[in-house]
Amino acid sequence: MAYTIGSSHEAISLITTAWADRFDTLIASANRSLILAAPFITSGPLRMVAHSRNSRGLEQLDLLTNFTPDSLISGSSNPRAMADLVSDVPVTRVFHLGGLHAKAYVADRSRALITSANLTMNGLYSNTEIGVLVDNDQIASELALHLENLAGVGIQLRPEKLLQLADLTDRFSQETGTAQSQAAGATKEFRDEANHLLNQLRGQSGQTTNSVFGDTIRMALRGGSKTTHDIHLIVQTIHPDMCDDSIDRVIDGVHFGKRWKHMIRNAQQHLKRQGEIELIGGKWRLTSTDGR
Secondary structure (H helix, E strand, O other), X not given: OEEEEOOOOOEEEEEOOOHHHHHHHHHHHOOOEEEXXXXXXXXXXXXXXXXXXXXXXXXXXXXXXXXXXXXXXXXXXXXXXXXXXXXXXXXXXXXXXXXXXXXXEEEOOOEEEEEOOOXXXXXXXXXXXXXXXXXXXXXXHHHHHHHHHHHHOOEEOOHHHHHXXXXXXXXXXXXXXXXXXXXXXXXXXXXXXXXXXXXXXXXXXXXXXXXXXXHHHHHHHOOOOEOHHHHHHHHHHHOHHHOOOOOEEEEOOEEEEEHHHHHHHHHHHHHHHOOOEEEEOOEEEEOOOOOX
16 A cells, blocks of 8 residues: 655655565666665565566665674574675675664665565565655665665675675574574574674774774764764664673773773764864864765
8 A cells, every 4th residue: 555745756655565566666676776774684585686677787786784693593684695696696785784773775866665674575575564665866865875874884794704604603503403402602602703703894894993983973973963972872873783881991990981982082083183073062063064
């Protein structure tokens, strides 16, 4: 069921049924680019993408997802299926963002589905979902830019690393399937290994904590001036894996608050010295007018 708001060429439609049909129509309409963002992504919808009539001609196909250990264990995230998509559609890039909860799908920066539905078979066929179909160049382009900015502060996983993550998950499933009594210990070990792999990938990509926090602060300030407290909330929401409240900054046995907040202060001061941001009336803002 769809309820249309606006003119026929700039419509925003409320979608409450036929999610699979709407998604299939969206991806089939893409001639240049697709951006697919969802915390849960499984093999069925990715096969729909790979078999879409225009997928081989795309210039860009970005997946933005969230490889939490729990979603890997439950099978609601499938890194092996994502590696297969990269093989089928080589322009595909896969990004991990620890705080991703959004579900949004954009074709050619001109049409978008913004929805409660994850990119899973249940999300497309079984669950009671709701969302909107946006056929508006400006809104879709702004959404695409926002998702690209999020991808820019995430971790890109190339096929070999996706397969490494998949192998790690398979090994965990085999171990816990044959030794239930050891499941709790194996789960902790799996979480540690999965998080270590993702953190290792961030380091190998040349992303330092300072650069990630700096990029995230810039992105946050594009939406307007923010207090340091506002910035803390935004950065922790986007990067929960990098903002561990259990770890303090300790010097000579003295605790000086949360370590991640100190790192954000370092990133703020670096951006300030570079002339990119300034503090006016207790709020940080970008100094440039173009938002960079």
